[in-house]
Amino acid sequence: MLKIMLWVPVLLLSACAQQPGKPLQIQRLEQLPALAAEFETIVDSDDGQQRYHWRFWRTSKRVETHNLQDNTGEIWTKSTDGKIAYERVFHDQKQVIEYTPGDLNAIGAVPDWSAIATLLNQSMIAGLVEDGREQVLGRPASHYQSNNADAPIEITWLDREQLPALIKRNDKGHTISTRIIGIYPLAESPGPYQRSTNYRYTDFADIGDKESDPFIQSIQHKIKGGHNHSD
Amino acid sequence: MRYKEFRVTSWVVLLAGFLLVATDESKAGNTLETADFWMESGKNSIKAAEQLKPNNTYAKNVILFIGDGMGISTITAARIFEGQSKPNNRGGEENSLSFEQLPYLALSKTYSANQQTPDSAPTMSAIITGVKTNDGELSVSAKLPREEKNADVVNANKVKTLLEQAEEKGLSTGVVSTARVTHATPGACYAHTSERDWESDAQLPADANVKDIARQLVDFNIGNGLEVALGGGRSMFLPSTLADPEDTDKTGGRKDGLDLTKQWLSKYPKSAYVYDKAGFDAIDPKKTEHLLGLFERSHMEYEHDRLSDAGGEPSLTEMTTKAIDILSKNKKGYFLMVEAGRIDHAHHAGNAYRALSEAVELSNAVRKALEKTNAKDTLIIVTADHSHTFTIAGYPQRGNPILGLVKQPGEANFAKDKNGLPYTTLGYANGPGYRGPNVRPDLSSTDTAHPDFLQEAGIPLGSETHGAEDVAIFASGPQAHLFHGVQEESYIYQVMAKALKLKPGQ
Numbered sequence: 001m002l003k004i005m006l007w008v009p010v011l012l013l014s015a016c017a018q019q020p021g022k023p024l025q026i027q028r029l030e031q032l033p034a035l036a037a038e039f040e041t042i043v044d045s046d047d048g049q050q051r052y053h054w055r056f057w058r059t060s061k062r063v064e065t066h067n068l069q070d071n072t073g074e075i076w077t078k079s080t081d082g083k084i085a086y087e088r089v090f091h092d093q094k095q096v097i098e099y100t101p102g103d104l105n106a107i108g109a110v111p112d113w114s115a116i117a118t119l120l121n122q123s124m125i126a127g128l129v130e131d132g133r134e135q136v137l138g139r140p141a142s143h144y145q146s147n148n149a150d151a152p153i154e155i156t157w158l159d160r161e162q163l164p165a166l167i168k169r170n171d172k173g174h175t176i177s178t179r180i181i182g183i184y185p186l187a188e189s190p191g192p193y194q195r196s197t198n199y200r201y202t203d204f205a206d207i208g209d210k211e212s213d214p215f216i217q218s219i220q221h222k223i224k225g226g227h228n229h230s231d
Numbered sequence: 232m233r234y235k236e237f238r239v240t241s242w243v244v245l246l247a248g249f250l251l252v253a254t255d256e257s258k259a260g261n262t263l264e265t266a267d268f269w270m271e272s273g274k275n276s277i278k279a280a281e282q283l284k285p286n287n288t289y290a291k292n293v294i295l296f297i298g299d300g301m302g303i304s305t306i307t308a309a310r311i312f313e314g315q316s317k318p319n320n321r322g323g324e325e326n327s328l329s330f331e332q333l334p335y336l337a338l339s340k341t342y343s344a345n346q347q348t349p350d351s352a353p354t355m356s357a358i359i360t361g362v363k364t365n366d367g368e369l370s371v372s373a374k375l376p377r378e379e380k381n382a383d384v385v386n387a388n389k390v391k392t393l394l395e396q397a398e399e400k401g402l403s404t405g406v407v408s409t410a411r412v413t414h415a416t417p418g419a420c421y422a423h424t425s426e427r428d429w430e431s432d433a434q435l436p437a438d439a440n441v442k443d444i445a446r447q448l449v450d451f452n453i454g455n456g457l458e459v460a461l462g463g464g465r466s467m468f469l470p471s472t473l474a475d476p477e478d479t480d481k482t483g484g485r486k487d488g489l490d491l492t493k494q495w496l497s498k499y500p501k502s503a504y505v506y507d508k509a510g511f512d513a514i515d516p517k518k519t520e521h522l523l524g525l526f527e528r529s530h531m532e533y534e535h536d537r538l539s540d541a542g543g544e545p546s547l548t549e550m551t552t553k554a555i556d557i558l559s560k561n562k563k564g565y566f567l568m569v570e571a572g573r574i575d576h577a578h579h580a581g582n583a584y585r586a587l588s589e590a591v592e593l594s595n596a597v598r599k600a601l602e603k604t605n606a607k608d609t610l611i612i613v614t615a616d617h618s619h620t621f622t623i624a625g626y627p628q629r630g631n632p633i634l635g636l637v638k639q640p641g642e643a644n645f646a647k648d649k650n651g652l653p654y655t656t657l658g659y660a661n662g663p664g665y666r667g668p669n670v671r672p673d674l675s676s677t678d679t680a681h682p683d684f685l686q687e688a689g690i691p692l693g694s695e696t697h698g699a700e701d702v703a704i705f706a707s708g709p710q711a712h713l714f715h716g717v718q719e720e721s722y723i724y725q726v727m728a729k730a731l732k733l734k735p736g737q
Contacts, residue, residue, distance in 0.1 A: 061480075079478070081541045100529065102536045106580040107663060108683040200434070201484075203529050208579030208694035209350050209415070209427075212366065220693040 022130040024144050024157055026118055032162050034059045036189030038182035044175040053181075055191050056119075058163075063116050066091070066191060072222070076116045084111040088223055094199045095215055097223055103204045119164050119178075120155070128155060136165040137183055158183070261321055261629060283334050285712035290730035291564035291608040293397075294555075294600050295358070295723075296330070297416055298593050299351055300575030300586075302618025303703055306331070308583065308657060309590035311633040322630030328591070329598035330613035330705045337714040338701040339723065341617045344373035348699040351575070352427040354616035354720055355419035359568070360390040361724030361735055367427050369419045369444075379425035380439035389423040393724055396733045397566035398454025403558040404565060405457060407550045409531045409589070410572025411464025413444040416616060420568050421457060422447040431467040432487045443467070449491045449498065456499060458521055459557055459567070461550045465506060465525035468492050475528055476506050477542035484528075495523045508543030516556035524550070533573050533585045534592040535682050547571055551596040555603050564608075566731070569596060578619040579694045581664035583657045584634060584682040586621070601707075610708035610730045614723060618698035620660035620688075627656050634680035645675065655679050657686045662695025664688035 026032075041052040055066040066073040066089075073089040083101035086109075090096070104111060115121040128144035135141065136156060144155045156166035158180075165180040184190065202210070207223075210216040298305070306328065314326025343353035345365045356370045357363045364373045375388035394404045406417040413422075413430035422444045429435050430444045442450065445467040451457055465475065468491040469483025485491070492504045499521035505511045506525055514522060526544040531537070537544050545553070551569050558565035571593035577585035597613055604611065625637035625646055636653040637646040645653035652671050658664070664685040666672050671687070678684065688695065704723060706714045710730035728735045 077480070079480075079541065083539075083541075098529075102533050103580070105536060105683050106533065106577055106582040106585055108582075108685050110683070205530055205573075205576040205579065208575070208696065211350070211696065223693050 022142075024120070024125045024128045024130070024142070024155065026114060026120070026125070027162055029114055029117060030060055032058065032060065032117055033160070034186045035161055035163070036184045036186050036191075037161075037163060037180055038190065039178055040181050041176065041178040044177075045173055055189070056163075057186065057189060058117055059186065076111065076113075078113055084113060084116075086111065088219075089199070090215075090219060090222075093215055093218075095219075096199050096201045097204055097207070097219070098201055099204045107204075118162060119167065124153065128153070136180065139165075139183070141165050263321065283712075286607065286709045288607070288709050289732045290610040290709035292559070292566070292604065293393075293610045293612070293727050293731055294567045294569065294604070295727065296593065296597055296600075296611070296613040297355065297358070297568065297570040298574050298590060298613070298615045299410070299416055299570055299572045300578050300617060300619045300697065301571070301590055301593070301615035301702070302621060302698055302700065304621045304623050305574060305578070305586060305590055305615075305619065306703065308621070308623055308633055309587045309594070312587040313591045313594070315630070315633060320630075323633065324629060328594035329601065330594060333611065333613065333705040333707040333711070335706045335711040335714045337704045337706075337722075338717045339614060339704050339720045340701055340717065341720050342699065348697050349617050350427075350697065351415035351616045352419065355416045356390070357719070357721040358614070358616065358723045359392045359394065359419050361721045361728070362390045363719070363721055364390075368425050369415060369427055370423045371425060375425050377425055378436075380436055380441060382441045385423060385425055385441050391736065392420055393727050393731075393733070394420040394457075394566055394568070395453045396728070396737075397731060398456070400731070400733065401454065401561075401563045402565050402731070403458040403561040403563075404454070405459030405554045405558050405567045406462070406570075407459065407547070407554050407567065408462035408570040408572045409534075409547055410462060410570060410576075411467065411530055412448065412460050412462035412525065413464045413467045414462075414530075414572060416570045416572060417460075417462060417568065418444045418448075421451050430464065431484050432489075433471070433484050445485075445491055446489075449494050456521065458561075458565075459554045461522065461524040461526075461545075461554060462570075462572070463525065463527035463529055463531040466528040468525060478528055481528060492523060492525070495521070506542065508545055511545045511549070511553070514553065516553060517560070519557060522553070522557055530573060530576065533577065533589065535585050535588050546595075547592050548596040548599050552599050552603065555600060559603075564731075566727075569600075571596070575619070578621055578659075579662070579696075581659055581662040581685040581688055581695050582683070583621070583686045584680070584684065586619075587633075588682075606708045608709065610706065610711055610727065612704060612706045612711075612714075612723065612727070614704040615702035616720075618700050618702055620662070620696055620698045622658050622660065623656055624658060625654065625656055631656065632680055633657065634684070636674060636679060655686055659686055659688040659695050660698075661690035661692045662688040663693060664695075665691035667691065 037056045039054050043050045053068045057064045061078045063076045071091045075087040077085050086099040088097040127146040130142050131145050132143040139158055141156045141158050146153045151171055153169040155164050158165050167178045169176055310326050310328050311323040314320050314323030341349050341354050343349035343366050344363045350366050352367050352369050353364045360370050367377050370390050370392050371388045379385055397404050406420050408417045415427045432443045435443055466484035470485045470488045470490055471482050473483045475481045496502050502521035503519050504523045531544055532540045554567055571589050574586050574589040626639050627637045628640040631638055637656050639646050648654055650670055652673050665688045704714050710726055713726045
């Protein structure tokens, strides 16, 4: 699906066998605390190691990420009627590709606000059980683990912030580890909200008519027009 | 009581039996289609053709319908898509969209001055001015380089549009689109620019002194100005300092501080500006002389998604109806351009369901226009600006669901590719629906008729592309008989100009 799932490699996980123990529970989405955070994602594979440093901002109706490595980001917004819109942001070029809810439907993308706002999806949570408690960045956290041998996963969950401090999983020969390295009140975020009036906005629906646009040509491989069906 | 119950049961049984027969016939497709049936059908068509008489009178009104990206494969698939939704259909293939029943037909060569496969800017320019130009340019000659920023140079290369000529003659004029009213197809009717993307001042280069397209719409000063402009594109008209009336967390897009909706209202007496369905419904055509309706910040919703829009939007049919009601008050006549702009967008997304439902809605709008006008004095044209890479393939049996997997006649199972996997009838040569690079997915248990399903594509592209083959022109009314054979796309302008007794190019 869309790139946020690179950091949150959750969609391919199957539900795990239940064990006795406390499951991970996310509170009501409307009550998720507004905050900013910084993460580091490390991908280890036979080809070597890749590191991504990225930022995350969350309010009840807006989630933004910013990958500092390639200086791109994503913005998800939820309207009062629950519809979700998406923006792919290219900061170096000061360009934004906008996807309306209708555009997302038309490409078969079904955004899950819970996964966007908490970085965890339901099928992933269903397989987790608590196996300990710890402190992360001075904040109380619970540690969860699944015993799915095919796709083992461990998560450290910040109870008060309702955000993972660690997501670690193995999948298809890769070990992907996402760890929180900073957490802030929204107003004290180390990076500003990246939305700017100086950016050029392009509707996803208009991309097909911009075959000669050098910027559109350069990002064709970075934007996902494809679908998210199980096929 | 028992008798009554029996009667009810009996009626239900009868009804069920009828439905069974109807369903069975639908699947078989053609128990009625005997040799006699085809002979009779052919004779009737010959009779109808023999009775055709060219209408050589001048037209009072011209309505030009554009299905953006509505290639012939789209028309065929939309015909079947609609046909299969009708009760007692014979498979759906026998259905005709409203405009397929118009008497005259030609093919249109869509290449632009500089591209084999065009975009909507030069194609609509050719249709509305009679002159082919370069990709991305609206109603200017091909001598003008793209993105020319000097207004004097652009003005020197303007090519007059049919809408402008109609205004000069005292006719009423209007543009209706499900895309932004500043998008290429409606924009080419009233604006002249070297760059289709300059829809508001925010897109203009800092050193440009040309007017953006939204500004050209509101500042249009030929005749008494456009009477109707309905569609999307609100952000092109509202300043960035003003919250959008529907999406209140967003603002307008203009940086010059202008609120062009206010300018519209102050410019025209008896004018109105509406931005939602309630406002649209409240417009009394008898009391409104100039109507601006901007129902989305950008493009309007797809027809499939329209009813779930928070602010509510009129359909293409409803906008067409209102436009005709306003324009037809002018005894001299009118010119109206109606665009189903989102057929193109759905194809770009690789989503056949939405492309076809948009095409069916265009058919509904044409049907309403035919009902509300007289073929003796109104030339109605339905065409496309260009095609797409959309294909209808395989050998599905009659009545096979058009959005489904191919099942050949007499077969219990789906047809299979070389890897033993089923495939859909509809697909694209390129686009987002590409599933590679590994082996194709097994679609056996996938709902390929789901509105959000993306048809498979052969070449991976973020956005599916236009296609270069000819598109169809359907027509009825005065001078409609001039549509014949294979014509340049610019020929459409010549027929409209002749029908309205306008001197071409002047």
